[in-house]
Amino acid sequence: MGDNFSANSGKNFNPIGGDSVLRLIAYKKNAVLTIGQNVGISNSTIVCWDKITIGNNVVIGGSVKIWDTNYHSLNPVIRTSGNDNDIKTAPIFIDDNVFIGGNSIILKGVKIGKNSVIAAGSIVVKDIPENVVAGGNPCKVLKTLTF
Template sequence: MQKTEKEKMLAGELYDTRDPELIQMYHKARKLMTVFNSLDSTDTVGKKEALTSLLGDVGDGVWIEPPFLCDYGVHISIGKNTLINTNCMFIDDNTITIGKNGLIAPFVQIYTAKHPLKASDRVSDSGIAPYTTSTSPVVIGDNVWIGGNSIILPGVTIGDNVTIGAGSVVTKDIPDNTLAFGNPCTVIKNI
């Protein structure tokens, strides 16, 4: 049986980003984000309902400050008591798993989608989308603090009890119990 474009996307294979099923998921997420991002800050029940409808899994005590942006939402799992501050963007074309007790500062970007480096491999005339895309999941452990304006690239795993300094570009895995920062982000010391 041939895989759907969604199955290809989640398997990390090249896929058509303009597949009708994916476009339908995209539009559903946009509607839910519009609702969430426009709710009054005191409407905690409405905010929880919108997030529960948008995201794959939302632990107890999760707090997300609007505006919050994502591609599909359903591929995002967030552990209990995690705070995601304002203006974060999660490109969840593959899974994004965030553990419990996390602190995600403003303007953090998490990407799971990627494109070939070579233009002749990236630009395509064969499908509906004019470019090729594949994905890799991102995993962020428990008790992680990610500083503002940091970028987490596809395929990265950040261990438990990690602090990522503000403005970092995380291009490779970061082990448990470390402080890491920079561009590219590197481990500075064990903590």
């Protein structure tokens, strides 16, 4: 975890997502959760089974969910067997200066490019390039940012 990390957790700290608390979970023994410098996270849940990297100067809004796993097999026989060992994971990379709007979900295997903004309520299932605003379900590029 980098310098100047800011965490808001609970209804008294951020009304957006105040119905939840901040959870940073490295679930598996070899899971690597890296958080850069000057990162702020509000009332969100990050669950890392494999590898999640969050760059510098990233803002993560209230009630965001970031999961690098699908938690369960897609095969119903395995999933309901009581021995669900067909769980897939893939690293997530969130580059520098990214803003992730409240109630967004970032799923396994995704890279979000530098300076991009993810609109509130988006579900990110594919890579998002740098310098764009993206949103929706599934999340797609809405416009290019020019600075």
